[in-house]
Amino acid sequence: xxxxxxxxVLAVLMIASGILTGCSGSETKDTASEVQSGQTEAVKKxxxxxxxxxxxxxxxxxxHDTNDTLSYSVQKTMMQGLVGFDKDMKVIPVLAESYEGxxxxxxxxxxxxxxxxxxxxxxxxxEAVKVNIDRLANPENKLKRHSLFALVEKTEVLDEYTVQVxxxxxxxAMINNFAHPAAMMHSPKALEKYGKEVGRHPVGTGPFKFxxxxxxxxFTVEKNPDYWKPGYPKIDGITFKPVPENGSRVAxxxxxxxxxxxxxxxxxxxxxxGKNGIIVEHDPSIIVRDMxxxxxxxxxxxxxxxxxxxxxxxxxAYIKVVYxxxxxxMDSIIAPNTQFYSKQxxxxxxxxxxxxxxxxxxYENGFETNLWGNNNSDTxxxxxxxxxxxxxxxxxxxxxxxxxxxxxxxxxxxxxxxxAEVELYYGGWSPSTGDADWGIRPLLGGDSFPPKxxxxxxxxxxxxxxxxxxxxxxxxxxxxxxAYEKVQKILWDEAPWxxxxxxxxxxxxxxxxxxxxLLPDGSLSVDDAEIKQ
Amino acid sequence: MLRYxxxxxxxxxxxxxxxxxxxxxxxxxxxxxxxxxxxxxxxSELDVQLVREELGLDKPLYxxxxxxxxNLAQGDLGISMKTKRPVLNEIADRFxxxxxxxxxxxxxxxxxxxxxxxxxATNRNKWQDYVGMxxxxxxxxxxxxxxxxxxxxxxxxxxxxFPTGGYDSWKSYVLPSLTLGAGVAAVIARFTxxxxxxxxxxxYIRTGRAKGLCERxxxxxxxxxxxxxxVVTMVGLQFGFLLGGSIVVETVFSWPGMGRLMIDSVAFRxxxxxxxxxxxxxLQFIIINLxxxxxxxxxxxxxxxx
Numbered sequence: 001x002x003x004x005x006x007x008x009v010l011a012v013l014m015i016a017s018g019i020l021t022g023c024s025g026s027e028t029k030d031t032a033s034e035v036q037s038g039q040t041e042a043v044k045k046x047x048x049x050x051x052x053x054x055x056x057x058x059x060x061x062x063x064h065d066t067n068d069t070l071s072y073s074v075q076k077t078m079m080q081g082l083v084g085f086d087k088d089m090k091v092i093p094v095l096a097e098s099y100e101g102x103x104x105x106x107x108x109x110x111x112x113x114x115x116x117x118x119x120x121x122x123x124x125x126x127e128a129v130k131v132n133i134d135r136l137a138n139p140e141n142k143l144k145r146h147s148l149f150a151l152v153e154k155t156e157v158l159d160e161y162t163v164q165v166x167x168x169x170x171x172x173a174m175i176n177n178f179a180h181p182a183a184m185m186h187s188p189k190a191l192e193k194y195g196k197e198v199g200r201h202p203v204g205t206g207p208f209k210f211x212x213x214x215x216x217x218x219f220t221v222e223k224n225p226d227y228w229k230p231g232y233p234k235i236d237g238i239t240f241k242p243v244p245e246n247g248s249r250v251a252x253x254x255x256x257x258x259x260x261x262x263x264x265x266x267x268x269x270x271x272x273x274g275k276n277g278i279i280v281e282h283d284p285s286i287i288v289r290d291m292x293x294x295x296x297x298x299x300x301x302x303x304x305x306x307x308x309x310x311x312x313x314x315x316x317a318y319i320k321v322v323y324x325x326x327x328x329x330m331d332s333i334i335a336p337n338t339q340f341y342s343k344q345x346x347x348x349x350x351x352x353x354x355x356x357x358x359x360x361x362x363y364e365n366g367f368e369t370n371l372w373g374n375n376n377s378d379t380x381x382x383x384x385x386x387x388x389x390x391x392x393x394x395x396x397x398x399x400x401x402x403x404x405x406x407x408x409x410x411x412x413x414x415x416x417x418x419x420a421e422v423e424l425y426y427g428g429w430s431p432s433t434g435d436a437d438w439g440i441r442p443l444l445g446g447d448s449f450p451p452k453x454x455x456x457x458x459x460x461x462x463x464x465x466x467x468x469x470x471x472x473x474x475x476x477x478x479x480x481x482x483a484y485e486k487v488q489k490i491l492w493d494e495a496p497w498x499x500x501x502x503x504x505x506x507x508x509x510x511x512x513x514x515x516x517x518l519l520p521d522g523s524l525s526v527d528d529a530e531i532k533q
Numbered sequence: 534m535l536r537y538x539x540x541x542x543x544x545x546x547x548x549x550x551x552x553x554x555x556x557x558x559x560x561x562x563x564x565x566x567x568x569x570x571x572x573x574x575x576x577s578e579l580d581v582q583l584v585r586e587e588l589g590l591d592k593p594l595y596x597x598x599x600x601x602x603x604n605l606a607q608g609d610l611g612i613s614m615k616t617k618r619p620v621l622n623e624i625a626d627r628f629x630x631x632x633x634x635x636x637x638x639x640x641x642x643x644x645x646x647x648x649x650x651x652x653x654a655t656n657r658n659k660w661q662d663y664v665g666m667x668x669x670x671x672x673x674x675x676x677x678x679x680x681x682x683x684x685x686x687x688x689x690x691x692x693x694x695f696p697t698g699g700y701d702s703w704k705s706y707v708l709p710s711l712t713l714g715a716g717v718a719a720v721i722a723r724f725t726x727x728x729x730x731x732x733x734x735x736x737y738i739r740t741g742r743a744k745g746l747c748e749r750x751x752x753x754x755x756x757x758x759x760x761x762x763x764v765v766t767m768v769g770l771q772f773g774f775l776l777g778g779s780i781v782v783e784t785v786f787s788w789p790g791m792g793r794l795m796i797d798s799v800a801f802r803x804x805x806x807x808x809x810x811x812x813x814x815x816l817q818f819i820i821i822n823l824x825x826x827x828x829x830x831x832x833x834x835x836x837x838x839x
Contacts, residue, residue: 057793057797059615059616060616060617065617067572067573067575067576067580068573139579139583142583142584142586142587143583144571144572144573144576144580144583144584145580146579146580146583147576147577147579147580150579196617199616199617200618214626214789215616215618215623215626215627215789216626216627216789216790216793216794217630217699217700217787217789218699241699241787242787243698243787244784244787244793245682245784245785245787247682247685247785248682248685248697248698248785248786248787251682251685251686251689251690251697252697252698254690255689255690255693255696255697257696257697257699403800404565404570404800405563405564405565405566405570405799405800405802406564406565408565408566408569408570408574409564409565409566410564412566412569412581413566429575430575432575442575442577451569451578451581452577452578453577453578454574454575
């Protein structure tokens, strides 16, 4: 009897799994799954659609309520804003033909492109812009990107293709906020129809239209035949696939299951570049890596200690160890591709000088301290490197990797700066508006202490705060430039951080795929994607 | 047996209620402010505050619990904080891939595991035994992470037979289910072997042999049945664990399953999703236990139920 039941159980299991497998294996036809073996001959592309493998899952398709760069990258295939960023993070017109800001940086007027349609046929006009900006500006909607537009007092329709936004107070970096992907436009009809669910039903004016989204598995868009820019897009569709494991993502590019992948881990570049028709591209990003020092706490309240730490770290070695050489030494508190960047002179690697400074500050025998950071392997590697470097001048660093929630709790639950436990903190920052303001104010502004923002150095300097305000009060390019140049100089000399590096973005593509690239903020641009073979 | 089954099924309700309370408390005890995590590290205080209100996290804990329980009673698992989709959809989307992967892995594992176990036990200390156990020890010791990447390198990159991952056709099941099944098959093989060898020492087996039964009948008709009881328990447990989602295999093969959902939701402190997943996990184990108990009765009628 048992044998029979065993056979029965096995049979049922097999049939069940067979049926279920059969059911699930449908829809997505992947031409690339007829895999090419690992030969070096030029690889051909069968059809005109591409697959892009990315690291994380997508979260939302509502740009107003998004804060991860990856979701933005995918949204940008379907949706557009009044202005946007070009390859070097310079602001360019997109759905607006032109724009101007008043001298006091309070009133911004946009002339809109005519004859543009949303994917659902709704015309794009001043009214549509007003609906979107109003949605963002209204705190009642509880959108994650409300703060970028919290200053908006009113949005007025001047005529069908002219719209004017008035702010409550001057804000010189406003045009960059408009260029931020958060300001991309939903179809007003879609907003009305889907309400809060609009994050699942993106309807924009972009080159591609939404097809389907299977969370955790894939996201597909297809060509928008009515796209306003003649001759674009040049491919028929894109499938995005979240592939968290680095090795698997690289394998997908090798087999041709993916045509473009990012990020490519630095240690794998050599193994794949130039083989199987793969090209690896790396470019400077605007992501800076630093170690903040709590300037309210001893011994970091002493500028000599902070400088000593900067002198004690060999940045070239750091870049080799942590990023396999794919990063650049930081030479200002913001990266070169950030607006108003002004170059400073990096602190050279000088152990003797570091020791001398420590001695002057009264720490001849060093001290013991805690370094906090993320618990991913790159961060731990970096923190251990810093531990080793600082040991050379007698500073004993305890590396404390923390899981994201714990770390957030430790940093943002602190209400009074005196209670902050943080001493050294290893982190990074990417100013998503591409403007100096967003690269400085949240990190080093006197009113940006946690929990308000990200000033884990608890750094406060009246002169700096004055200059930050001056940079915001006006839309005048030269005035802003002057203010930010001064700020960068002061901050560099004051060294509230150990300045480490500017990351590079690293992506891999098949040679036949052109026009897909990463912006310095790590977001993807596919507008010019083209298959050439 | 049907009455017993129904009775046990009813017992599930109070257990789930207690579990739900524990889960709620446990989840809210993990450090980390979900509003901050959901809003993102570069969010301003204003944004975080808006997110907190949106998620209802500004309300006192007892109020949050009351909402949670009353929604749960109506079968509403809430809305994911991160994706703002209903948790039920979120989990339903991920359950099927994990379930089918578990079934296919288990099928492999049972076939190979039982076969190797029985062959090893009946050929004790012969080459078949050594080969079988060598395989089993390897299966247990190979990290599935490494095995998965190795299989991808060989069968996807080198030969191009199977896709590197994803969840498409039957082809995409082969590598992940082999990876996931390897460890389980090894455990089954070892359990079957030792359990069968133990049984073969029993008096009734000796009696059978003394009566002149041929070895095949002794093994297959009399020994295996009893030897299977511990194996079934173990298989049930393994099944439960696999259904919880194998994080490593799902990550390596980009499988859209429960394991990855769990990791993501914990990283974001997505309370409703964590709670629902844990509840489902508890339910799965209860049901599997029930099935295991039923199987006992099938295999050995001496085990009775009241």
